[in-house]
Amino acid sequence: xxxxxxxxxxxxxxxxxxxxxxxxxxxxxxxxxxxxxxxxxxxxxxxxxxxxxxxxxxxxxxxxxxxxxxxxxxxxxxxxxxxxxxxxxxxxxxxxxxxxxxxxxxxxxxxxxxxxxx
Amino acid sequence: xxxxxxxxxxxxxxxxxxxxxxxxxxxxxxxxxxxxxxxxxxxxxxxxxxxxxxxxxxxxxxxxxxxxxxxxxxxxxxxxxxxxxxxxxxxxxxxxxxxxxxxxxxxxxxxxxxx
Numbered sequence: 270x271x272x273x274x275x276x277x278x279x280x281x282x283x284x285x286x287x288x289x290x291x292x293x294x295x296x297x298x299x300x301x302x303x304x305x306x307x308x309x310x311x312x313x314x315x316x317x318x319x320x321x322x323x324x325x326x327x328x329x330x331x332x333x334x335x336x337x338x339x340x341x342x343x344x345x346x347x348x349x350x351x352x353x354x355x356x357x358x359x360x361x362x363x364x365x366x367x368x369x370x371x372x373x374x375x376x377x378x379x380x381x382x383x384x385x386x387x
Numbered sequence: 388x389x390x391x392x393x394x395x396x397x398x399x400x401x402x403x404x405x406x407x408x409x410x411x412x413x414x415x416x417x418x419x420x421x422x423x424x425x426x427x428x429x430x431x432x433x434x435x436x437x438x439x440x441x442x443x444x445x446x447x448x449x450x451x452x453x454x455x456x457x458x459x460x461x462x463x464x465x466x467x468x469x470x471x472x473x474x475x476x477x478x479x480x481x482x483x484x485x486x487x488x489x490x491x492x493x494x495x496x497x498x499x500x501x502x
Contacts, residue, residue: 312495312496312498313493314480314496
């Protein structure tokens with residue numbers, strides 16, 4: 270069975286600090302996709318990034334960066350120079366293989382609650 | 388473009404009542420997913436549709452739950468009769484056609500409270 274583990278339940282930092290959210294996954298698939306979603310206090314789930322298993326290049330988007338390492342089955346997320354608006358729950362997710370072509374089921378981690386203090 | 392639309396945003400009902408949650412996916416998306424989020428179990432997939440046809444309902448907790456998708460722009464999740472343990476946030480998500488690379492885009496959720 271596929272599994273996503275976010276070992277950090279809560280993280281609290283002071284504004285402008287860098288912070289890394291860990292994500293470790295388990296899968297037997299050779300082809301899979303990894304995702305990060307953000308859930309701000311307002312409650313919606315906001316898509317941040319998708320990464321496929323064949324692309325291990327790190328990605329940077331503004332203050333956000335992602336480090337994908339297949340060797341350690343990790344897909345970590347770093348926020349540089351954190352801001353109060355980054356406070357949210359962040360979910361890592363893994364797409365699950367199905368027997369039906371084109372279908373994708375997401376398996377979510379339990380989430381990391383990030384609090385950025387001014 | 389409008390995102391996934393869900394209604395109502397909040398629903399408070401009494402045990403035993405019927406509850407209907409509604410979802411309008413992003414236009415052109417042919418996959419639709421219903422999730423439930425609770426503190427104890429996190430985010431769980433309940434059911435998903437492809438081209439209006441239910442594909443996998445293995446996550447539906449019990450017969451009290453049912454979902455329909457009468458057309459490409461509308462889906463409902465119904466709970467009858469509702470119970471306090473059904474209290475949760477219910478999300479609807481949709482994705483583009485084109486295979487397993489699809490990204491699911493989520494609606495704002497419906498917060499259901501069953502008294």
